Amino acid sequence: MDSGVVVEFAHLGVTYANGVVALSDLSLTLAADQAVCVVGPSGCGKTTLLRVLAGLEKATNGEVQLSRPATLAMVFQQGLLFPWLSVADNISYGLMTRGATPPQCRAAAREWSERMGLQRFIDAYPHQLSGGMQQRVGLARALAVNPDLLLLDEPFAALDAQTRVLMQELLVDLRQQGLCRSMLLVTHAIDEALLVGDRVVVLSARPGRIIADVTPAVTHGQSFDEIRAQPAFMQAFTTIWQLIRREVEAQLHEEVTL
Amino acid sequence: MNQSRWLTWLSPLLLLVLWEGAVQLGLLNRVFIPPPSEVVVALAKALRDGSMQHDVLVSSQRIGLGFLIGALPGTLLGIWSGLNRTVLALVRPLATMLYPVPKIALLPLVIVVLGIGEVSKVATVAVSVFLMVVIHTIGGVLQIDQRYFEAARVFGANQRTVFRTVALPASLPAIVEGWKLAMGFALTLIVGVEFVGANDGIGYRIWQSYELYAIADMMAAVCVIAGLGWVVTVVLDEVARLVVPWQYTVKESRMSVVRTWWGAVRPWSYTAAIVPVLLGAAIAAQHVGLNWWLLILALIGSIAIQGGTNLMNDYYDYRKGTDTPAVKGTGGALLRGDLTPTQIFWAGICAFGIGAAIGLYLVSVTGPFIFWLGLCSVAVGYFYTAGPFALAYVGLGEIAVFIFMGPVMVLGSYYLQIPTVAWPAVWVSLPVAFVVAAILHANNLRDIDTDRINHKRTLATIFGRDGARIEYYVLVGGTFVSQWVLVALGVAPWPTLVTLIMLPLAWKLMGIAGREVDPAALQPVLRQTAVLHMRFGLLYVLGWVIALWV
Numbered sequence: 117m118d119s120g121v122v123v124e125f126a127h128l129g130v131t132y133a134n135g136v137v138a139l140s141d142l143s144l145t146l147a148a149d150q151a152v153c154v155v156g157p158s159g160c161g162k163t164t165l166l167r168v169l170a171g172l173e174k175a176t177n178g179e180v181q182l183s184r185p186a187t188l189a190m191v192f193q194q195g196l197l198f199p200w201l202s203v204a205d206n207i208s209y210g211l212m213t214r215g216a217t218p219p220q221c222r223a224a225a226r227e228w229s230e231r232m233g234l235q236r237f238i239d240a241y242p243h244q245l246s247g248g249m250q251q252r253v254g255l256a257r258a259l260a261v262n263p264d265l266l267l268l269d270e271p272f273a274a275l276d277a278q279t280r281v282l283m284q285e286l287l288v289d290l291r292q293q294g295l296c297r298s299m300l301l302v303t304h305a306i307d308e309a310l311l312v313g314d315r316v317v318v319l320s321a322r323p324g325r326i327i328a329d330v331t332p333a334v335t336h337g338q339s340f341d342e343i344r345a346q347p348a349f350m351q352a353f354t355t356i357w358q359l360i361r362r363e364v365e366a367q368l369h370e371e372v373t374l
Numbered sequence: 375m376n377q378s379r380w381l382t383w384l385s386p387l388l389l390l391v392l393w394e395g396a397v398q399l400g401l402l403n404r405v406f407i408p409p410p411s412e413v414v415v416a417l418a419k420a421l422r423d424g425s426m427q428h429d430v431l432v433s434s435q436r437i438g439l440g441f442l443i444g445a446l447p448g449t450l451l452g453i454w455s456g457l458n459r460t461v462l463a464l465v466r467p468l469a470t471m472l473y474p475v476p477k478i479a480l481l482p483l484v485i486v487v488l489g490i491g492e493v494s495k496v497a498t499v500a501v502s503v504f505l506m507v508v509i510h511t512i513g514g515v516l517q518i519d520q521r522y523f524e525a526a527r528v529f530g531a532n533q534r535t536v537f538r539t540v541a542l543p544a545s546l547p548a549i550v551e552g553w554k555l556a557m558g559f560a561l562t563l564i565v566g567v568e569f570v571g572a573n574d575g576i577g578y579r580i581w582q583s584y585e586l587y588a589i590a591d592m593m594a595a596v597c598v599i600a601g602l603g604w605v606v607t608v609v610l611d612e613v614a615r616l617v618v619p620w621q622y623t624v625k626e627s628r629m630s631v632v633r634t635w636w637g638a639v640r641p642w643s644y645t646a647a648i649v650p651v652l653l654g655a656a657i658a659a660q661h662v663g664l665n666w667w668l669l670i671l672a673l674i675g676s677i678a679i680q681g682g683t684n685l686m687n688d689y690y691d692y693r694k695g696t697d698t699p700a701v702k703g704t705g706g707a708l709l710r711g712d713l714t715p716t717q718i719f720w721a722g723i724c725a726f727g728i729g730a731a732i733g734l735y736l737v738s739v740t741g742p743f744i745f746w747l748g749l750c751s752v753a754v755g756y757f758y759t760a761g762p763f764a765l766a767y768v769g770l771g772e773i774a775v776f777i778f779m780g781p782v783m784v785l786g787s788y789y790l791q792i793p794t795v796a797w798p799a800v801w802v803s804l805p806v807a808f809v810v811a812a813i814l815h816a817n818n819l820r821d822i823d824t825d826r827i828n829h830k831r832t833l834a835t836i837f838g839r840d841g842a843r844i845e846y847y848v849l850v851g852g853t854f855v856s857q858w859v860l861v862a863l864g865v866a867p868w869p870t871l872v873t874l875i876m877l878p879l880a881w882k883l884m885g886i887a888g889r890e891v892d893p894a895a896l897q898p899v900l901r902q903t904a905v906l907h908m909r910f911g912l913l914y915v916l917g918w919v920i921a922l923w924v
């Protein structure tokens with residue numbers, strides 16, 4: 117097995133064309149094979165951070181460095197499956213672009229749809245699936261390329277509460293099977309960050325700076341209910357919530373005085 | 375919803391009736407406003423002398439050619455402009471500027487440049503199609519959600535792959551929509567173009583009839599172009615289904631109207647209606663030159679009656695509850711709820727109506743013999759599964775089919791060409807009669823168990839499975855043996871032995887029928903027996919046609 121990829125954001129700054137400063141002077145190192153969650157108030161630049169890493173946005177200042185060339189994959193907030201491709205073709209999309217033959221693609225699609233409980237829908241089109249199913253396909257599409265680094269941008273935010281829990285469990289399960297190693301998950305939900313991630317990075321209101329970087333002493337490998345009952349979990353949850361709350365309140369106050 | 379469907383038909387129908395009545399009562403002047411019946415007569419006349427077909431063909435060619443010449447480059451340029459800002463800046467202002475110009479206004483200019491011939495007409499259509507398609511395609515490409523491009527790039531797609539897997543499919547719905555509009559536009563335009571400076575085509579026909587004050591002819595032509603427009607719409611809808619399938623899976627998980635009816639009416643079973651008619655004509659052709667008009671009418675009439683029979687069959691099977699989802703094959707449109715029993719019933723009545731109308735016409739031009747044949751056919755078609763004494767349920771199905779879809783039809787078709795009752799035609803028709811009965815029997819063999827449970831008495835349930843297998847051998851074997859006897863006796867010409875190439879298929883089918891019990895395994899036997907009928911029948915007819923020269 118090759119070594120995991122190390123990601124280093126160095127003094128990253130992103131200013132959009134309309135003058136909005138989304139990020140300024142952000143430095144962060146993601147260790148190999150780590151699951152890092154980024155939480156922060158709305159509009160603080162979390163998506164921007166992911167987009168820079170994915171190469172969809174240019175850094176205005178600073179840079180992002182990877183320890184070696186790496187395969188990235190991304191799960192988008194709204195799924196963003198290709199409506200004109202069947203579930204099978206969506207899953208194998210990243211393989212197809214990398215030159216896999218149709219039989220290889222088909223085999224991978226079959227394998228992943230089985231793993232994700234999608235066998236019955238393999239020839240369906242995305243709009244025929246429920247939101248949870250769509251997001252499963254999104255996850256399968258990302259994992260099918262066997263990425264060194266998986267990026268997830270609020271992947272479960274649009275799902276109903278029950279489906280969301282199931283999807284979080286699925287993600288943890290996949291990771292325990294060794295199917296996704298390094299990952300960077302952006303989320304609004306603190307509990308999600310604590311349940312899924314090894315490490316939680318808290319960003320301030322815009323422009324996002326790191327105001328906390330914690331590795332909670334939560335013991336993984338238990339059921340979600342058991343994890344939630346751990347004192348370490350509750351303590352970390354309260355700490356992070358207080359930090360974010362302060363940011364949001366300050367932001368509100370600013371907007372009111374403006 | 376279904377009720378309102380019928381209501382939508384009611385008002386035009388009522389209008390036609392009122393219109394006819396008003397003219398007949400002298401309330402409207404027949405010269406200016408001829409009644410619908412006169413329009414129908416005018417239409418029949420124009421179809422009969424072939425002039426209408428000619429005009430439709432000419433106009434269709436102009437439209438088709440103009441559409442191709444305009445739509446292909448239009449689509450390509452549209453996509454290119456949508457993806458490339460420079461090209462967009464060059465193309466869009468021009469296209470939007472020219473777009474509102476009524477294209478018919480350009481015709482004189484086009485004529486000045488290209489002359490009055492075919493080229494200028496095609497060019498006018500092509501130009502307007504081109505503009506329409508370009509504008510729609512640009513719109514389609516520009517409205518693509520940019521995030522799809524990003525997703526593709528994150529997953530490693532290069533420029534070419536992005537085009538193939540995102541730009542093209544995402545803009546296709548708008549492109550196809552543009553094609554549809556452009557086609558409708560082309561149809562309108564061609565009429566205008568042919569009003570001036572043409573000496574054929576449907577528009578020319580309308581104008582010419584107007585100048586001659588032949589209002590009925592004019593209306594007939596208008597009806598035809600309306601029909602043409604409808605056909606084009608249906609065809610383009612099917613094209614859209616093919617090209618953008620993902621758009622048709624949710625909101626219309628139900629099949630299109632055309633497909634539903636196609637499945638309910640079972641046109642693939644029409645070889646049973648077509649082969650005997652062709653055979654009768656082919657035999658007659660040994661003696662006289664063919665009257666094609668009567669042959670075509672006979673074909674349409676026969677197809678209509680077959681269609682009516684199929685529909686009635688579905689209707690009464692549904693009513694009697696003999697078709698359940700366990701029954702494989704068709705009849706399913708009703709069970710799936712795609713069509714209502716009432717719709718099926720009335721469609722069947724309509725089909726019989728068309729068959730009867732054609733039949734009456736044929737009677738009027740030939741003789742009463744056709745009348746009796748037709749009447750019997752309709753009656754058998756109706757009572758096949760309808761009424762208290764349904765032929766199909768008392769074990770008479772095969773016999774009825776054997777007689778009516780064999781000798782009777784061949785005799786009738788022959789009679790249309792040569793008005794005598796030719797008994798040799800009966801012998802000649804026997805092979806076809808055997809194989810058509812074999813289709814029905816393959817169906818009954820497959821359904822033997824469900825039919826027993828439903829107390830539907832067919833020869834298969836009466837004979838039992840072993841007897842039913844022997845019956846299948848007899849019918850398929852009889853097809854070939856009877857033909858060999860006919861050739862040996864010199865009744866059928868030797869080139870008809872081309873049917874021998876179907877022997878392996880027949881052999882294979884008899885094998886499966888003798889072996890299998892499972893309805894699912896017998897389903898292919900049914901389908902393939904129908905194929906056997908079609909190929910055997912057409913080859914047999916071909917043999918007769920070849921005999922005209924050797």
Ligand SMILES: Nc1ncnc2c1ncn2[C@@H]1O[C@H](COP(=O)(O)OP(=O)(O)OP(=O)(O)O)[C@@H](O)[C@H]1O
Nearest residue numbers: 132133134136138157158159160161162163164165
């Ligand atoms: N393409 C863009 N052009 C201009 N401004 C943008 C653009 N994309 C994002 N922004 C702004 O930059 C800021 C950060 O955006 P970003 O999407 O990274 O935030 P976020 O933390 O992901 O927010 P959310 O939690 O709502 O998803 C926001 O104020 C947003 O309005």
Ligand SMILES: [Mg+2]
Nearest residue numbers: 162163164269
């Ligand atoms: Mg975001």
